[in-house]
Amino acid sequence: MRRAFTIYPNEHENNSIQVPSNRFTKNYLPMKKKKLYFLLLSIGLTIPMAFIQPVSAQTGSDTLAPQVTTLKDRISGVEDRIATAEADLSKLTKIKISGYVQAQWQHFEAANVFPSNYFTIRRARFKLQYEPAKGVAFVLQPDFQPSNFVIKEAYTRINEPWLKTFSLWVGKFNRPNYEVETSSSDLEALERSRVITTLYPGEYAIGAKLEVTPPSIPLKFQVAIFNGNDGQTYPDATGANANATDNKDFDNYKDIMARLTYAFKFGRWGGLTIGAHGYYGAVRATNDTLLKSDYTKNKVVKLGSALSRNWVGVEAQLYVDFLGGMVVKGEYIMGVNAFPGYTGSAVSSTTFSSSVNATKDTVTQTYTTLKTTSVAPNIQRNFSGFYVYLVKNIGKRNQFTFRYDQFDPNTKLAGGDLGIKGYKTSSTTTTTTKNTFGTAGNVLVNKEVNTTVINNALTSGTADLAYSQITLAWSYYFDDNIKISLAYDIPMNEKVGTANKVLSSSYAAPGGISSKYDYSNLIKQNVLTLRIQAKF
Amino acid sequence: MKKSKIITSIAGIILLAVITFAFMPAPKKITIKGSDTMVILAQKWAEVYMKSHPEVTLQVTGGGSGTGISALINGATDICNASRSMKQSEIDKLKERYGSLGIEIRCAKDGITVYLNEANPVKELSIKQLSGIFTGKIKNWKEVGGVDQDIKLYGRENSSGTYVFFQENVVKGDYATSCQTLPGTAAVVNAVKNDKYGIGYGGAAYSKGVKQCLVKKDDKSTAYLPTAETIKNGTYPISRYLYMYVRNRPTGEMKNYIDWILGPEGQKLVVDQGYFPVK
Numbered sequence: 001m002r003r004a005f006t007i008y009p010n011e012h013e014n015n016s017i018q019v020p021s022n023r024f025t026k027n028y029l030p031m032k033k034k035k036l037y038f039l040l041l042s043i044g045l046t047i048p049m050a051f052i053q054p055v056s057a058q059t060g061s062d063t064l065a066p067q068v069t070t071l072k073d074r075i076s077g078v079e080d081r082i083a084t085a086e087a088d089l090s091k092l093t094k095i096k097i098s099g100y101v102q103a104q105w106q107h108f109e110a111a112n113v114f115p116s117n118y119f120t121i122r123r124a125r126f127k128l129q130y131e132p133a134k135g136v137a138f139v140l141q142p143d144f145q146p147s148n149f150v151i152k153e154a155y156t157r158i159n160e161p162w163l164k165t166f167s168l169w170v171g172k173f174n175r176p177n178y179e180v181e182t183s184s185s186d187l188e189a190l191e192r193s194r195v196i197t198t199l200y201p202g203e204y205a206i207g208a209k210l211e212v213t214p215p216s217i218p219l220k221f222q223v224a225i226f227n228g229n230d231g232q233t234y235p236d237a238t239g240a241n242a243n244a245t246d247n248k249d250f251d252n253y254k255d256i257m258a259r260l261t262y263a264f265k266f267g268r269w270g271g272l273t274i275g276a277h278g279y280y281g282a283v284r285a286t287n288d289t290l291l292k293s294d295y296t297k298n299k300v301v302k303l304g305s306a307l308s309r310n311w312v313g314v315e316a317q318l319y320v321d322f323l324g325g326m327v328v329k330g331e332y333i334m335g336v337n338a339f340p341g342y343t344g345s346a347v348s349s350t351t352f353s354s355s356v357n358a359t360k361d362t363v364t365q366t367y368t369t370l371k372t373t374s375v376a377p378n379i380q381r382n383f384s385g386f387y388v389y390l391v392k393n394i395g396k397r398n399q400f401t402f403r404y405d406q407f408d409p410n411t412k413l414a415g416g417d418l419g420i421k422g423y424k425t426s427s428t429t430t431t432t433t434k435n436t437f438g439t440a441g442n443v444l445v446n447k448e449v450n451t452t453v454i455n456n457a458l459t460s461g462t463a464d465l466a467y468s469q470i471t472l473a474w475s476y477y478f479d480d481n482i483k484i485s486l487a488y489d490i491p492m493n494e495k496v497g498t499a500n501k502v503l504s505s506s507y508a509a510p511g512g513i514s515s516k517y518d519y520s521n522l523i524k525q526n527v528l529t530l531r532i533q534a535k536f
Numbered sequence: 537m538k539k540s541k542i543i544t545s546i547a548g549i550i551l552l553a554v555i556t557f558a559f560m561p562a563p564k565k566i567t568i569k570g571s572d573t574m575v576i577l578a579q580k581w582a583e584v585y586m587k588s589h590p591e592v593t594l595q596v597t598g599g600g601s602g603t604g605i606s607a608l609i610n611g612a613t614d615i616c617n618a619s620r621s622m623k624q625s626e627i628d629k630l631k632e633r634y635g636s637l638g639i640e641i642r643c644a645k646d647g648i649t650v651y652l653n654e655a656n657p658v659k660e661l662s663i664k665q666l667s668g669i670f671t672g673k674i675k676n677w678k679e680v681g682g683v684d685q686d687i688k689l690y691g692r693e694n695s696s697g698t699y700v701f702f703q704e705n706v707v708k709g710d711y712a713t714s715c716q717t718l719p720g721t722a723a724v725v726n727a728v729k730n731d732k733y734g735i736g737y738g739g740a741a742y743s744k745g746v747k748q749c750l751v752k753k754d755d756k757s758t759a760y761l762p763t764a765e766t767i768k769n770g771t772y773p774i775s776r777y778l779y780m781y782v783r784n785r786p787t788g789e790m791k792n793y794i795d796w797i798l799g800p801e802g803q804k805l806v807v808d809q810g811y812f813p814v815k
Binding site: 324327391393397 | 606609610611612624631632633634635636637639710713783784785
């Protein structure tokens, strides 16, 4: 127990109060001093207390009330700001961004490719989707290429909210086909099959589409109307593409496409989806002659009339839970494709000659103009093509793919006919005008001879060559975003030609040496691709 | 000739790869991810199973049904727990990624309970009234026979299977913007417990400390609580299955575990946790 007042004096002063070291010792201070200290203590405690204001309830609430009001106002202000921020945030959550980049290295075994190996960005796309209201979506997908920028997709989609069955798409979107609708980031063989890239170049087309997907039935029906010319190449006389305007139709003819699929489930063993699609379209004639698939004349057509291009396809995808996930899928398409001809520009040459008839004293001046125009007829080719995939998942991260695809752009021509079968006509028209000046004995004759030649010709060739291809691919998924793939494509051309005629095409080999592919042999055109894909 | 040699070689390589990988032993560590509604049940299953099978490691996490399904699609989980069935778009993604339609396993039944604060005088609501409340059309308790106070809504985030199921089967529209988003059923229960005018929804197993609202199909029907009997006989209007999804037919330890869950021991734990057996 400590004493209240304990004085520890300076030990060196003689008249200081000596305090025993034991602080529990009683009566160590004289009585007078005790009283003095007590008095001082009392005064010391009393005086400060005189200055302390008593706290009454009335004074406390007066002080706190404005503080509470201030706090309430502040909270209200914060709530307003939170509400505004939440409203802004709810708009942002309606925007979805996704995309992917595919960077690859390729090695080409074809002799006409130089350099024979290089790095490239195959695709760099991102997709913006904005849903301003339930059931309405705007989608925009630009494609960034090293030297180009294109809009791949741009459409509006409206889902009806009552039956939740119908949706309307308007703009530029995927054509309704299985391989076309598979995202380029999900392609197991890295690229689409030849029949699909030929019939549906660029995958996307401008038009409108209605989709029917009843919620309780595993059925999907799509019907679409398109301009029909998206991605198509129609060369003119100079070889340039007459269908260069991507955002506009080539003609007044619209193409219609319809597809129907149905999915069966086999319990825990997997499932089978089967389907069919049809294409009904036309392209305008740019020549008055239409050829059949065997390059014989079909008929005379009016310039600008419709050349029909129609085909049908059947598809199936079998999902089997056999030793892990496995898919066997394929599609077969056959029909008639149409290719407009062209009318070239006339090539004109004029020659002058003169002759003198001394007897008749006549000079004859002849101007001969030869105008030659090369044109190509329209042609409709019967074609067929198919692809078959075997995709096997191995563990969680590996996937092996084998694909065999075949495309015959002209089923009416045998191999030996290529380069031989063709169509050629030539028409020559000559008009002569003659003007005579002067009188007998001094005559000048001016003769104008105008000859117009139109060569209308088209010969079968590499455009009719059938191809088949084997693709082997292995993909490793690091995670949901990164995939690395290795693929080897082995294209095999149809071997064509006869002893009398070899189908060939020229190319410039490295070093500028001109060389030729002889299609009576298998041309080596294998490609090895190593690709890394980052997706978000 | 050359073409046939290539094809024969390819066929041989494929067969060898398939056989090698197909007969690799199934893993003894099994990851389970997904529904927050099921997470406590799943943890209990795992705990009890590992006691009798110490050679197997089971790792259970929540995150919501949507999160679990995404993890199944990208390979981050072996089993996905879900309180809703997979959407067609999710099945399509699984098909693209794994060539599989997924295997759906019903493992329990649940009654979606509507939670009310114990002090709230309202005792029963119809599906139509619940729809009106959660879409924001009904804003005051007095409109449904309660006191004159604003209704406070508590719900789940959109990755939750419960959120999706309740929206599709009860709300049938958009949730009101005033509905607070909470991470997990326990959080919803806690919010309603502390708010006299609050209302929320979630699994039957979580409704401790709050009042369960009787639910009726329409104004003329009888209102019921979610019990084993009302869920079994279908009189309780908001009941659902709880699911497990796997990518392929389960084999090895995964099959043993799933068979155990569907067996008497696993189903007893379902009842103990406040859910209802699948059969």
